[in-house]
Amino acid sequence: MTYVPRGSAAEGPYALELDPKQSGLVYSALRVVDIEPGTTHSFATGESEWIVLPLTGGCTVHVEGEIIELLGRQSVFSGVSDFAYVPRDAQIQIASGAGGRFALAGAKCERRLPARYGSAPEVSVEHRGSGTCAREVRNFASADAFDCDRLIAVEVITPGGNWSSYPPHKHDEHRPGIEAELEEIYYFEIEPGQGGQDGFGYQRVFPSRPGGTDVLAEVRTGDAVLVPDGWHGPSIAQPGHSMYYLNVMAGPGEEREWRICFHPDHTEGYR
Numbered sequence: 001m002t003y004v005p006r007g008s009a010a011e012g013p014y015a016l017e018l019d020p021k022q023s024g025l026v027y028s029a030l031r032v033v034d035i036e037p038g039t040t041h042s043f044a045t046g047e048s049e050w051i052v053l054p055l056t057g058g059c060t061v062h063v064e065g066e067i068i069e070l071l072g073r074q075s076v077f078s079g080v081s082d083f084a085y086v087p088r089d090a091q092i093q094i095a096s097g098a099g100g101r102f103a104l105a106g107a108k109c110e111r112r113l114p115a116r117y118g119s120a121p122e123v124s125v126e127h128r129g130s131g132t133c134a135r136e137v138r139n140f141a142s143a144d145a146f147d148c149d150r151l152i153a154v155e156v157i158t159p160g161g162n163w164s165s166y167p168p169h170k171h172d173e174h175r176p177g178i179e180a181e182l183e184e185i186y187y188f189e190i191e192p193g194q195g196g197q198d199g200f201g202y203q204r205v206f207p208s209r210p211g212g213t214d215v216l217a218e219v220r221t222g223d224a225v226l227v228p229d230g231w232h233g234p235s236i237a238q239p240g241h242s243m244y245y246l247n248v249m250a251g252p253g254e255e256r257e258w259r260i261c262f263h264p265d266h267t268e269g270y271r
Contacts, residue, residue, distance in 0.1 A: 002215045006222030006262035013041055018185055023226055028183040028252035029106035037099035045090045048106040050119050051141055052084040057100015062093040063115045072100060076244040080138050083118040095096040107151035107250035118146060135164040143258045144242055152249040152258055158237040165233030170208045172229035180253040184227040188219045191242040199241025205232045231263050
């Protein structure tokens with residue numbers, strides 16, 4: 001399973017559940033949960049660390065006697081959000097008075113770090129690429145921005161008609177100082193058009209080794225694409241519809257680092 005259409009990985013309270021038992025990945029995990037107004041959602045973190053990230057709405061995260069208030073946001077296209085980090089081996093409750101949709105980005109880990117609040121104003125927003133390859137990267141939990149044991153997570157906004165995740169790149173080998181081995185999950189949302197119509201995008205993953213991952217998927221809101229290995233990119237947004245994706249990454253390396261290798265046959269001026 002590499003392309004995950006909306007609803008195909010729904011399980012219990014989750015609109016999307018991509019844990020290792022469902023996805024086949026070893027380290028990276030992603031859940032998306034809708035919480036109705038005035039209700040709660042509880043879960044055990046198990047062997048993984050997690051970030052609670054509002055996609056729409058705000059919430060209160062209860063973890064080990066601590067309360068973390070998240071203001072959240074109107075939508076993923078309205079700007080960055082604050083977030084909460086919660087450790088492995090803990091019991092979590094998320095409460096939302098007004099309701100909302102929340103991503104739980106996770107990674108199997110060893111260290112048990114303290115629960116913490118991530119402030120929206122402190123999120124580094126990077127404008128990467130140029131021309132039709134320009135996009136916005138929100139480095140809320142990148143390797144050098146927020147301390148986790150293994151989890152790396154960022155958000156990307158690709159304007160309508162633009163390409164991102166370009167040039168194609170990979171991170172499926174451990175090559176010290178050059179490339180880090182990381183599994184990756186892409187979760188997509190597409191901004192509706194001016195008339196409210198739904199939009200779409202495209203995601204490409206192609207083999208970096210014989211028998212490797214090979215997928216070309218038309219993606220819509222709620223879809224996901226798994227990248228256990230391979231060259232990935234471009235991610236292409238339909239004209240008139242900005243495209244959002246959440247990247248969740250983790251791997252077996254002793255160091256938590258994001259090191260990638262660009263495909264040699266593609267122009268690197270669009271990074």
